[in-house]
Amino acid sequence: MHDPHDSLSATEVVYARWLDWGTRAGLALLIASFFAYVLELVAPHVPLDQLARTWTLPVHEYRAAVSAPSGWGWLDLAARGDYLNYFGIVFLSLVSGICYLRVLPMLFARERAYALIARSGDPGSRQQRPAGIAGRRTERCARLFFARRTTTEGRNPWLRFSSRLAAP
């Protein structure tokens, strides 16, 4: 049977694996805190009967009616059943970002490989010159890239960094 992982890059597989486990953990956290809330195992800040009467109000009126916090104020009420659910929600909203941070070094590593490939087209290098129309175009692009980099890399810290990465 065809394994879909065969056609995926390592970055995509790592991202998907982290996303999968992250969402599972977030889902478990959310479900556990939700049951603790609705079964009243943990006392809520806003009782359920009062909630049904106030949730049709505009946000600022609702907040005033139930003394609900804004900003990071929910952390002060983290021991309450309803605000306990915020941890699951917040965790799930962070998962995508965490996954991106995880694959970021891999993306940088791939950029380095691209930089090395571009380096082989550098007319100043001792690599064989690429042949054909596409090869000449690559060579022209590489020449422009390196000419531009030579003039600007002294001022641009990012180019200095990428230049160090691309150094053979």
Added chain:
Amino acid sequence: MFGLGAGWANVPALNLLMGVPLKLAVGTSGLVLSVVDSSAAWVYINQGAVLPILVAPAVVGVMLGAKIGARLLRVVRSATVRKVVIVLLLAAGLRALLKGLGIWS
């Protein structure tokens, strides 16, 4: 299976206007919306406008639906997905029209 949330609008735009293959359009829409909606969640959390009694079951339902949809997408033919998307679009458009005319309250 249809690209999450606003996927019913994203998927036809990617597929019909930009020529992206249908299953790729669904996957792309799902990825984009998951990132965008994660960012948007912080705005509502900051406003104190999140009701866990409604949000938690909705999030669980959407995530389970997304997982089931992603698995189904591998075995369902593109033509079938296209037909379902068209039916959903027609239903959503008809509902919006009826609500606009005051027939659907």
